Amino acid sequence: MTWLTKITPDLSSRRARAAFSNAGELHRLLIDLASEHLGEETMPSPRQHAGILFRVDEARTGPVLLAQSHGRLAVDRLGDGFGQAAERDLAPFLAGLEKGREVRYRLAATPCKRLGKSEKNAERLGERARPGVNAYTRPLYGADAEQWWRERAERCGLELREVRSTGMGPALDPGRSGRRKVRLHMTRFDGYAVVTDPEAVRGAVVEGVGRGKSFGCGMLSLASAEW
Template sequence: MTWLTKITPDLSSRRARAAFANAGELHRLLIGLASTHLGEERMPSPRQHTGLLFRVDEGRSGPVLLAQSHDRLDLTRVGDGIGEAAERDLSSFLDGLEKGREVRYRLAAAPSKRLGKSEKNAERLGDRARAGVHAYTRPLYGADAEQWWRDRAGRHGLDLREVLSTGLGPALDQGGSGRRGVRLHMTRFDGHAVVSDPEAVRRAVVEGVGRGKSFGCGMLSLAPAEW
């Protein structure tokens, strides 16, 4: 199954503002809501195990958190001071996708180009060559970012008819406790597409697209074109 959860934060609450401070905090909040499906033993990739993807959209009155997961999140763990939550099962919509169906889509992603490991590439990115790094990545913007999405959309079963791209603020995690901080440059893609491979589309929705899935990137949302 595939569940979509919508959390509308109460930004007058200090707890909600702290949770929405950056992508890392949101990831930790959602992993906590999904933890009932993780068992007691620690696992290497809890996000992948729970199918957790998320994105922050701007609603009419402020930010809205959309989270997708294999199982229902335990909303009793949201507690007081975060905001209102609602959920629905996407399984029937995804199962009903057929070749030739027109859909609307939204994807917030971190388009990038993978570069080899070298001192020159590190300098080009304003970084230092680091031990243990096998490759560096360069963020893509504008037309390059749109081409990145066009290339992947075809492989993920979508024939794009329209692409509108919007540069977003970076996805951030401050790091700490010996962890390196994260900063991913995000672009949102909106438009219309025709389903060319229903199974590939379903897999892209469930698994996500691109990198940075633990930091609010990669969640592909679809809706009937007539909505």
């Protein structure tokens, strides 16, 4: 099962404003809403276990949180005054995807290039070399970011017919102590595509695309092109 939950916050609520203040807070909120599927024991990747992916879209009335999960989220845990929630089972739509079908897509991702872990690469990025780093990455912008998405879309079973890219604010997570300093550059991709491999597309929707999935990146949304 794959569920899509739409949460429209009431920004007069202090709790809602706090939750929407950064990507880390939204991640922690969604883990809490999925807690009944996670059990009581600590696990290494609760986000992955619950299938949580999310993205914040801007509507005319303000921000809207779209969250995807394997099971239904316990939206009643939001409490009174937080906002409104609606949910939809994506399984019928995903099961109906066929080769040759035209779809609209949206993806907010953090396009980047892996540089390796040498001190030179740290210097190139204006950083200090850090022990234990497996690889440094360089953010991609503009045409380079679009090329990153074209290459991944092909692996995800999509033939892109249109790509519109929009630079977004960074995904942030200062952590509860304020010392975490996660900052990921984000680009949103929109357009039309044709399904070339339905199984690969379903896998990309369920698993997400690229890095930063705990911070609001990687959720691939599809809709019928005629909608």
